[in-house]
Amino acid sequence: MSRVTAAQRVKSSIVAEREIMRFAVPDPVTGIRPHALWHKHVHNVELDPIQILKMQEMDAHPNTVDFSCRRTGKTAVKEMYHLEMLATTPHQELGIVAPRMQQSQNNLNYLIDGVRRSEILTAYIAHKQGRPQLRDTSFQFVNGSKASAYGIMSQIDGDSITMASLEETDDMPQDRLMSRFLPMLGAARRLGVDRKTTEFKPSIRISGVYKGADVLQRLIDTGEYHTLPPVDVHLGVALGMVDHMCISVWPLRVTICPPSSRGLRAARRFLPSA
Numbered sequence: 237m238s239r240v241t242a243a244q245r246v247k248s249s250i251v252a253e254r255e256i257m258r259f260a261v262p263d264p265v266t267g268i269r270p271h272a273l274w275h276k277h278v279h280n281v282e283l284d285p286i287q288i289l290k291m292q293e294m295d296a297h298p299n300t301v302d303f304s305c306r307r308t309g310k311t312a313v314k315e316m317y318h319l320e321m322l323a324t325t326p327h328q329e330l331g332i333v334a335p336r337m338q339q340s341q342n343n344l345n346y347l348i349d350g351v352r353r354s355e356i357l358t359a360y361i362a363h364k365q366g367r368p369q370l371r372d373t374s375f376q377f378v379n380g381s382k383a384s385a386y387g388i389m390s391q392i393d394g395d396s397i398t399m400a401s402l403e404e405t406d407d408m409p410q411d412r413l414m415s416r417f418l419p420m421l422g423a424a425r426r427l428g429v430d431r432k433t434t435e436f437k438p439s440i441r442i443s444g445v446y447k448g449a450d451v452l453q454r455l456i457d458t459g460e461y462h463t464l465p466p467v468d469v470h471l472g473v474a475l476g477m478v479d480h481m482c483i484s485v486w487p488l489r490v491t492i493c494p495p496s497s498r499g500l501r502a503a504r505r506f507l508p509s510a
């Protein structure tokens with residue numbers, strides 16, 4: 237493989253930026269961002285109709301919660317939306333938090349896989365001292381936007397983020413979430429960044445299914461979070477997101493029909509609310 241010089245990297249990142257911004261501007265008539273075109277053009281993913289609707293609602297509401305059925309693309313839509321925001325807005329910082337570090341790394345992998353899938357985004361990865369800033373736990377684009385993964389028990393004080401992505405919220409201790417992670421969102425300025433041109437608007441995106449703890453329910457009850465259109469198991473099957481045969485033999489014989497009291501706890505994982 238031939239060596240790529242720093243000057244060549246700068247040139248390709250400028251070309252990449254032009255392609256990234258091609259579908260990043262809202263439609264002048266409707267004011268709607270063409271998310272489906274962006275994701276198809278930049279990293280070859282075709283969003284399903286529900287994912288497009290969810291992205292539009294995320295544009296309108298900074299704090300959202302998604303508790304759709306298992307395997308219906310909650311994590312995928314949330315992290316693809318973050319990937320688009322990072323690539324199209326400068327100096328943003330995404331922090332992904334889950335009960336365990338490995339789980340947040342799984343989420344970060346949705347973004348990193350997107351970058352690897354796309355020549356445009358690969359050319360847009362920042363380099364420091366000749367090394368690409370694409371690691372297992374974080375990455376950074378040329379526009380200064382970066383993403384990192386955290387575990388809820390890790391020492392996270394002192395970092396600053398603008399977008400928070402909470403995964404499997406029901407498994408996290410609420411006090412640590414409130415006292416350690418969410419305060420990182422507060423800072424409205426950054427060193428060396430002009431506040432007139434760059435806005436730091438905090439957003440919190442929560443996903444997770446009901447697992448019997450109260451954390452998710454309490455967050456929803458605060459009324460600060462907009463609920464994204466939930467996809468229940470019936471809609472998931474109808475739209476071809478989940479396999480019908482697989483669902484009918486899911487553990488504890490949870491059926492597509494409303495559950496009996498014995499199956500209630502397990503069924504909560506598959507229905508938006510039970």
Ligand SMILES: Nc1ncnc2c1ncn2[C@@H]1O[C@H](COP(=O)(O)OP(=O)(O)OP(=O)(O)O)[C@@H](O)[C@H]1O
Nearest residue numbers: 281282283284287305306307308309310311312313
């Ligand atoms: N638009 C899409 N096109 C193709 N595949 C997709 C799309 N959206 C999601 N998927 C795939 O569907 C699967 C499930 O998605 P995802 O992991 O986001 O579901 P989930 O709702 O987070 O599941 P869980 O409840 O287990 O966390 C993944 O393998 C993902 O790659």
Ligand SMILES: [Mg+2]
Nearest residue numbers: 310311312443
């Ligand atoms: Mg998930």
